[in-house]
Amino acid sequence: MLELQNISKQFDQKVVLENIDLKINSGEIVSLLGPSGSGKTTLLNIILGLTRIDHGKVIFNNEDLSNVDMKNRGFNIVFQDYALFPHLNAYENIVYGLRNKKDTASAEEVREYIEFLELKPHLKKRIGELSGGQKQRVALARTLVTKPKLLLLDEPLSALDGVIKESIKERIKSIAKEFNLTTIIVTHDPEEALTISDKILIINQGNISQFGTPYEIINQPKNDFVKDFILRQLQIKRQNIYNLFGEKYA
Ligand SMILES: Nc1ncnc2c1ncn2[C@@H]1O[C@H](COP(=O)(O)OP(=O)(O)OP(=O)(O)O)[C@@H](O)[C@H]1O
Numbered sequence: 001m002l003e004l005q006n007i008s009k010q011f012d013q014k015v016v017l018e019n020i021d022l023k024i025n026s027g028e029i030v031s032l033l034g035p036s037g038s039g040k041t042t043l044l045n046i047i048l049g050l051t052r053i054d055h056g057k058v059i060f061n062n063e064d065l066s067n068v069d070m071k072n073r074g075f076n077i078v079f080q081d082y083a084l085f086p087h088l089n090a091y092e093n094i095v096y097g098l099r100n101k102k103d104t105a106s107a108e109e110v111r112e113y114i115e116f117l118e119l120k121p122h123l124k125k126r127i128g129e130l131s132g133g134q135k136q137r138v139a140l141a142r143t144l145v146t147k148p149k150l151l152l153l154d155e156p157l158s159a160l161d162g163v164i165k166e167s168i169k170e171r172i173k174s175i176a177k178e179f180n181l182t183t184i185i186v187t188h189d190p191e192e193a194l195t196i197s198d199k200i201l202i203i204n205q206g207n208i209s210q211f212g213t214p215y216e217i218i219n220q221p222k223n224d225f226v227k228d229f230i231l232r233q234l235q236i237k238r239q240n241i242y243n244l245f246g247e248k249y250a
Contacts, residue, residue, distance in 0.1 A: 001026055002182060007056035009042055016042050017206045027180040031193035034203035040186045048152055049073045076148035080155040082139040084127045091123035094141045105145040113144045133164035151183045157192050169196050190230045202226055218245055
């Protein structure tokens, strides 16, 4: 279980996160949702260990990781631009993450991840030859082979279009379930958050506006910000909400 206790962060004397308290259960998918500049990426980087906190604690499975650096936390991230190596092929990218690391996947497990993400036909292709969805799957495989204790995904769907977006969304859900892997996703799109997450953390100006299940966020918005942010952005996507939550919310 991941627990954030009273996390605060300032950049250049500007408060970016204020007293963030949060508990995330093992195997849950949690989206960090909020407008541009609300502090989502900062919070993701704090969990990853890339950004140091001014105040508070990051606790994982009862261990205080607040002063543990990124490479010793055992978490891993898929960046928004995937950060794949263009001069290597898909397979070389996937196994690149195994170099110099302990407790990584065995050769058999690497094969399983490749099968699971249906990457076998693409292994010899250079990154430039892959579609957006294939790149995302390679990036996911490269991260999974390091056997992260926590998976962080920065805007994993934003560069993808319709059908591919749905297919990657389903894969992320099955990865979390299959490997009981706690997954934290940054997104600014309420529809994505509502359709992929077990829980959603809505952040506004560095503060938690609401933390709850998609059903709670839709049914019991805690304040006007949640109502406005979610509903305004969802107006154009009414049909999806209808499909998800029934007529009452369409
Ligand atoms: N390294 C930094 N130095 C100074 N200010 C920073 C730094 N990183 C982030 N900030 C500031 O902190 C605030 C929150 O930024 P953050 O990137 O966490 O927001 P975000 O919610 O992820 O936004 P977006 O959706 O646009 O990526 C912004 O005002 C940003 O300018």
